[in-house]
Amino acid sequence: MLSRLLIPLVLLFVIEIYAFQAFRTVVKAKPFVVSYIVVSALVLAYIIYSFTQFDRKIGQTPQTMQTMGLLLMVYLPKIILTLVLFGEDIYRVGYGAINHFANFDDNTNFLASRRKFVSQIGLGIAAVPFLSLIYGITTGKYNYKVIKQAIFFPDLPDAFDGFTITHISDVHSGSFDNPDKINYAIDLINEQNSDMILFTGDIVNTHAKEMHPWIDTFKRIKEHKYGKYSVLGNHDYGEYVSWPTEADKEENFQNIKKLYGQIDFKLMLNEHTFIEKENDKIALVGVENWGTNFKKVGDINLASANLDKDDFKILMSHDPSHWDCEVKNHPNNYHLTLSGHTHGMQFGIEIPGVIKWSPIQYIYKQWAGLYENMGRYIYVNRGFGFHAYPGRVGIMPEITVIQLKKGKNVA
Incomplete structure (x- = not known):
């Protein structure tokens, strides 16, 4: 010692x-x-x-x-x-x-x-x-930014041209200490008037009870025409504390899964559903956590059972290392993956068009924003909340609004 x-x-x-x-x-x-x-x-x-x-x-x-x-x-x-x-x-x-x-x-x-x-x-x-x-401690951690991102796909079904998705991730409700700021963020989410909202995990730091004071606040997220869906993040499994018994750990895990339903999100556990608009549809796929350095329980093949390669797919997977290791070259062709997890390390420098840097980039190749590989995309949300360091410097909490567009990316 x-x-x-x-x-x-x-x-x-x-x-x-x-x-x-x-x-x-x-x-x-x-x-x-x-x-x-x-x-x-x-x-x-x-x-x-x-x-x-x-x-x-x-x-x-x-x-x-x-x-x-x-x-x-x-x-x-x-x-x-x-x-x-x-x-x-x-x-x-x-x-x-x-x-x-x-x-x-x-x-x-x-x-x-x-x-x-x-x-x-x-x-x-x-x-x-x-x-x-x-x-970062006094102001930055609640300095929410709405980031809008259009992504073009040649094979996007016609009816979904212009379809909007609000994406949030990494709430970490156990870290919150200012109800007014969280209510302000919920108002920002509602103001986007998106077609659908997706939440890519980490509703708590560890314990289900952390979210209990905030359930009514997050229930204020209004209904979206095409639904409210979520997946689990690595912190939702209770891996980072010592439990008296495995039964206690499992009870906490079951209670955490219930939290998503209590705030009116459909939790997807290695499964998919179809989002239908007019005569077209897209597949929404949600996997449990899969990370190179964290819990691997996500099963993309199970989640995509019976889907065809030509189906347009949006994948929710908490950890972006999943995309880098399994998804971006997967033969089943996942058009867009939405992730979070990195928080952008809550520390870095971002000046659009000039510099984008954080120490987390030396751990994760995809750590904040949009990335592309052979026409397949991942968007990594910088996170809604904060964890460990009670602040944010340079990398602000994010509410993403993604617009799906038909055609080739002009960027």
Whole structure:
């Protein structure tokens, strides 16, 4: 146990030393320096204490989310300070070595003093994630964006040209703390007046009871002419806590499945249905969770039994890694897959047409927005709620409105 903690403790010590040096180089007044040391020690003690209180039988709580937010808010800036000052140390050592060998009798110190302007630059850079994370916790997590996406298909049945779908995912109701903001988001959903609404899983963090205070709120999602359908996400299976018995886990799972019906969504469990409009129809396929790193209970073949290759198909599958591994090259031809799961890591930079980046892209090839492979598409929703970190920076909560169009994609 101690050996596993040794490296993190050493890194933490190094980070604290460098951050203190940056602060001490810029601020000379002793009361401020002492205050910095006391506050840093108290924050560290609180973080350590909070993590030691984590109970795997309970799972994520408001306290653990607050602790994660505090951890990121304090130590991400300090890590940046460490990198800046470590870079300066490389320069100081190199300069000192050159000066030492070039001036054998020079009595000056081998290492030059830290330069104030370098610490000022480091503190300025560190302020950016610090302020961003505060924004993410106080405002960003409820800064809902309606994203509209038209997708063209040459073989779309004529009657569905212009058909609209509202897509939501990753509600994580156990994280909510502001009823007014959630009601505002439900109003946004209703304002879209789509033909159909699809929900691609993760209604809770772990426990069915997390959704109970929000059932009436989500029942406000109005009826859509062509239905309200959903699938399960990885968090809906209760995999991330320790249960007293398997019976308790199964009871929770059954209660979670009932939640979807309680908010008037038809839960699809490895099955399909036909959506009919005029004389045409499309197949809506819903699978249970299938992920490369998470529970694999989705069965696309079972869900598509008796469907023909030429049937126009929309697949709901929570985890986009399913599309990348099984769906995009499947001989049964799934025209459009709707997923979520990644949340865009709730952290990144998105400027349309300029940059789209998040650390999650190094784990998931398809992590936010629309992707295409040989005329088959996946849309990955950035998520309605939040989890672990109680905020969003750069990657905002999303309500997607997809319009199906007949023809070739002009993009």
